[in-house]
Amino acid sequence: MRIVLDAMGGDFAPQVPVMGAVQAVKELGVKVFLTGKKELVESELKKYSYPEDLIEVVDASQSVSMDEQPSKALRKRDSSIHVGLNLVKEGRADAFVSAGNTGAVMAISLFTVGRIRGVERPAITAVLPNLTGYTFLLDVGANVDCKPFHLLQFAVMGSAYARYVLDEERPRVGLLNVGEEEGKGNELAKEAYRLLKDAKDKGLNFIGNAEGRDIYSGKFDVIVCDGFVGNVCLKLSESIAKTLAKILKEEIDKHFISKIGAITLKPAIKGFKRRIDYAEIGGAPLLGLNAPVIISHGSSNAKAIKNAIKTATRFVKSELNRHIEEEIERFGKSNGS
Amino acid sequence: MRIVLDAMGGDFAPQVPVMGAVQAVKELGVKVFLTGKKELVESELKKYSYPEDLIEVVDASQSVSMDEQPSKALRKRDSSIHVGLNLVKEGRADAFVSAGNTGAVMAISLFTVGRIRGVERPAITAVLPNLTGYTFLLDVGANVDCKPFHLLQFAVMGSAYARYVLDEERPRVGLLNVGEEEGKGNELAKEAYRLLKDAKDKGLNFIGNAEGRDIYSGKFDVIVCDGFVGNVCLKLSESIAKTLAKILKEEIDKHFISKIGAITLKPAIKGFKRRIDYAEIGGAPLLGLNAPVIISHGSSNAKAIKNAIKTATRFVKSELNRHIEEEIERFGKSNGS
Structure with a gap:
């Protein structure tokens, strides 16, 4: 299983994506391609020990900011998103994960891998x-x-x-x-x-x-x-x-008394946070694209990134897109409505 | 100031509206018309002492349930909503308040008092x-x-x-x-x-x-x-x-420790609830109708009802509908868009 991770995507890039990639290769045993500014990403990677054959940095000279217009991002042909999606398109990787600009990932995905047949x-x-x-x-x-x-x-x-x-x-x-x-x-x-x-x-x-x-x-x-x-x-x-x-x-x-009492709530608050925390969820897919693409929250931490990579592996293993293509065909074409 | 209150509206009618009316006449000194099944409302009123000249029960033989279709409710010409809005239309009262079915109140308001000139x-x-x-x-x-x-x-x-x-x-x-x-x-x-x-x-x-x-x-x-x-x-x-x-x-x-601590949070929770509680807000208007109409939450308590009546008096005193008519005219008609 080979997953591309956008090393420049998210509010804390490249630190958090790199840390997430390291957790992923250790815990999941998948191969991760990190796309981004090579020097930057490699200097970040040096901080960690990990099975070195499982992480490969692929240089991309440009990056897309979180609030950049998708149309503008699309013109950056050497962005970490574009380079990453090309790896998937060329069959060198199985899925793409990003905590970056969702609209840009969608636009560049449509341009590179395109839509599943039948999906409007x-x-x-x-x-x-x-x-x-x-x-x-x-x-x-x-x-x-x-x-x-x-x-x-x-x-x-x-x-x-x-x-x-x-x-x-x-x-x-x-x-x-x-x-x-x-x-x-x-x-x-x-x-x-x-x-x-x-x-x-x-x-x-x-x-x-x-x-x-x-x-x-x-x-x-x-x-x-x-x-x-x-x-x-x-x-x-x-x-x-x-x-x-x-x-x-x-x-x-x-209220002073409440302030004291609030301390005792820590275990409950922790459980509460875990249950509503997007880091546990593992991202959400862009559906209908001709490749598995998972978006992780912009403010993801390393665990959220790792979980998004895990979700991507499930997406690939389940052959979801083959199922979607079959289902979309089975439910028929638009009669204009 | 004379406010009509729908005694049959809301999840806890007529008990809660009647209690709200009593609070309102005592605290605000307004006159309240209670529309609804006379016997039912009067037997509820007997539980309280209040300035008797300030509450008048007006009989309405029908009531509208919370999930009734507005079109169906509109056909009940002797509902507490219909009778109440007619009092306002005839100039016997200044505003109408209900914790009942919002869609029905809107439909019956359009039928009885109609729209402000210029409001589409x-x-x-x-x-x-x-x-x-x-x-x-x-x-x-x-x-x-x-x-x-x-x-x-x-x-x-x-x-x-x-x-x-x-x-x-x-x-x-x-x-x-x-x-x-x-x-x-x-x-x-x-x-x-x-x-x-x-x-x-x-x-x-x-x-x-x-x-x-x-x-x-x-x-x-x-x-x-x-x-x-x-x-x-x-x-x-x-x-x-x-x-x-x-x-x-x-x-x-x-978590046992949290359970203990939670007790100390009571004052904070109370303050929290007060800040997010609709009972404090005093209802919300239907805007664009040719009379002041205030809707209170279906699960309103007596305080929420009283506050909705208070809001209705502000609506009347401010001559809001005259201002709206002027403003709507000043901002001009639709050019078709």
């Missing part, structure tokens, strides 16, 4: 913790204007990912909407509902509309929506946890 | 706590398919509410979007951005795009979006706080 719109995804496990949400930003048929394809791809990579035997699929009942929603949701309902005959386990609260309720394994709504939900989710934690901290600091 | 689409709104104060979000469900011009009108109405009722001198208005930069977003958001930017010349304090995280960041006083996205965000927000609290509680219960 690849999607950016998110794996979100709920009370009992995880909810897989897509699209969270690649397609801000969607047609109903795109949501059907997201459901097919998301369902395949939940089944083959997240080990959900029969993933429960929902459509993000403003109410539970059939007939609710905007034009897009109403028509998508009809397509998803029809797809039940072909084996899609569509169980109905999911409301905003269901993103965290655990009632659904996969929830589909357009990339505008999904992106807003994702950023909203990240911020609420932080805001609530801040308000609680401010209140604890106001 | 009245909006359902939400007042959400952030680190420093509140964010006023609209629309959160009345209009799942919007045109850009509707979002402009939401901004004008929301800005007026924030100024005249929430006392924000110069409310900062944002457009909910997937990125900060101009040019981001779906078709709706891109065109709405242009309209909002143009409206700055007429005094709208539009400060740019708001991302999902900005609903709680405190950077914006008013955020506009279509009712589909707004509804999903509102339900998502409510659920995340609950989910995080549950996960934290589960973790605290796992």
